[in-house]
Amino acid sequence: MTSSTDSAASMSFAADLLQWYASYKRSLPWRVNQDNAYAVWISEIMLQQTTVNAVIGFYNRWMERFPTLTSLADAPLDDVLKHWAGLGYYARARNLKKAAEEVVRRFDGVLPISVDQLMTLPGIGRYTAGAISSIAFGLEAPIVDANVIRVLCRLFALHGDPKTSSVLQKQLWHIAESSIPTGKARDYNQALMELGALVCQPSAPQCIRCPISRHCEAKRTGDPTVFPEFGVTKKWIEVTHVSCFVELDNRLLIVQRPLEQLWGGLWELPRVAVLSDEPVDLAAKRAVFETVGLIVDCVRPFGSIRHVVTNRKVSLHGCDATWSGEGEPKALACRQFAWVDAAELERYAISSPQLELLAHWRKTRLQPGLQY
Ligand code: SF4
Numbered sequence: 001m002t003s004s005t006d007s008a009a010s011m012s013f014a015a016d017l018l019q020w021y022a023s024y025k026r027s028l029p030w031r032v033n034q035d036n037a038y039a040v041w042i043s044e045i046m047l048q049q050t051t052v053n054a055v056i057g058f059y060n061r062w063m064e065r066f067p068t069l070t071s072l073a074d075a076p077l078d079d080v081l082k083h084w085a086g087l088g089y090y091a092r093a094r095n096l097k098k099a100a101e102e103v104v105r106r107f108d109g110v111l112p113i114s115v116d117q118l119m120t121l122p123g124i125g126r127y128t129a130g131a132i133s134s135i136a137f138g139l140e141a142p143i144v145d146a147n148v149i150r151v152l153c154r155l156f157a158l159h160g161d162p163k164t165s166s167v168l169q170k171q172l173w174h175i176a177e178s179s180i181p182t183g184k185a186r187d188y189n190q191a192l193m194e195l196g197a198l199v200c201q202p203s204a205p206q207c208i209r210c211p212i213s214r215h216c217e218a219k220r221t222g223d224p225t226v227f228p229e230f231g232v233t234k235k236w237i238e239v240t241h242v243s244c245f246v247e248l249d250n251r252l253l254i255v256q257r258p259l260e261q262l263w264g265g266l267w268e269l270p271r272v273a274v275l276s277d278e279p280v281d282l283a284a285k286r287a288v289f290e291t292v293g294l295i296v297d298c299v300r301p302f303g304s305i306r307h308v309v310t311n312r313k314v315s316l317h318g319c320d321a322t323w324s325g326e327g328e329p330k331a332l333a334c335r336q337f338a339w340v341d342a343a344e345l346e347r348y349a350i351s352s353p354q355l356e357l358l359a360h361w362r363k364t365r366l367q368p369g370l371q372y
Helices: 003-024 037-047 052-065 069-074 077-084 091-107 126-136 146-155 166-178 185-198 217-221 280-292 352-366
Strands: 237-248 251-256 271-273 297-309 312-322 336-340
Touching: 003 185, 037 052, 037 091, 037 126, 052 077, 069 091, 077 091, 126 185, 146 166, 146 185, 146 217, 237 280, 237 352, 251 280, 271 280, 280 297, 280 312, 297 352, 312 352
Parallel strands: 237 312
Antiparallel strands: 237 251, 237 271, 251 336, 297 312
16 A cells, blocks of 8 residues: 555545444444543453454453443452453453552543543553553554454555564554544554444455455465465463362461562462472472462372463362361562462352362362362
8 A cells, every 4th residue: 555545445444334334333331431541441452362252242241340431440349350360461451440540649530532642551561552542532643453454465465564663553553543434543454443343254254254355465366375474473382280179177277478579469379380200299299388478288189170371281180188277377479478268268269170170179178089
C-alpha cells in the first residue's frame, strides 16, 4: 500500500467493513454500554490471551462484584484474585487493582481519555489504551492486536514477520490509524477485530463470505494463509513440577505464592520444580520443607496433570504425605500459609492447574489404588 493510494483504498474497504459490522457484530455483555470506560477496560484486559466465550461468565461475575472503578480500588487483593481465578495470567488482575488505585489517586477516580495518559497506568499498553480511547471515548486512536495484524497483513499482502520486523509494526500502526473513518473509530476498530475473529481466521479464512474480499491482495494470491509471514514458531520447554498434599486433622496445608512470582498472591499446595534425576516423592518432601520448613513422611505419588504456561509445558505431579505434628511451620518461600478444610478451600483464590490436581486427589481418595 503506497501513501498515494492510502486514503482511497482505506475509505473503500472501511465502508464495506462498517456496513458488515452493523449487521453481524456479536451481542456481547461489554457492548451494552460502551460509554462506560471502566467496563471497556475490564473486558479488554480479560480478552487478552483468553477467548470471548471463556471471558463472558468471568466478566459478568466481575462486574457484579466490582461494578465501578472505585469498588475495584477499594477491594482486598485476595478478593480480586479470587474473581480472576481460572482466567490465568494473574499479573493482569494485580495490575487492574494497582491501576484502579492510581486512577483514584491521580485522576479523581475517572479513567483518562488520552492514549498517552492511559499508558502511564500499570498493565495498559498501546493496544489497550487505544481500545479504551477509541471504544469508550470515540477518539481516533488505532489498535493493533493479533486479529488486526492478520486482517491487515492479508488485505495489503504485507511482507515480513509482525513479531520481529519493526518496519512492519510501524506500517501496521500507520494503516490502522490512517484508515479510521472520521467519527467512526469505535465501530471501525471493533469491526477489524471482529472480522479477524469471525471471518479472517488464522488457518481457515472464509473469503467467500468476507465483506472486504474485493479489496484483498492475499485472496488474489490464492493462499491467504501465507500472510502474516510469521517466522520460527515458539520453542516449547518441558518442565516437571510437584505439589505436596499434607493433611492434618482433615485439613490441608496451602500456601500463598509471593506477589512478584508467576501466579503471585494465589494459593496452592506447596510446589517446586523437580530437578533432573530427582525422584518425584523426594521433590514433594523438598516442596514442603522449602515452603514452610516442615519434614513430612510417607510421601506417595498419586497422579499428574499437564498444563501450559507461556512457552512451558508443565507436568504437575501430586503426592500425598503425612506430618507427625513435630516442629512449627513458618512462611519461608511463601507469603503465608493456612490449614483449611474442604469447605474453606472454596474461599481461596487457587489457579486452574492446582484446582485440577485437587480434583484428581479427591478422586484417588474415593477410589484408593486409582492412578493417573
Ligand atoms: S478476503 Fe479472505 S484473506 Fe482477505 S481479509 Fe477477507 S477473509 Fe481475510
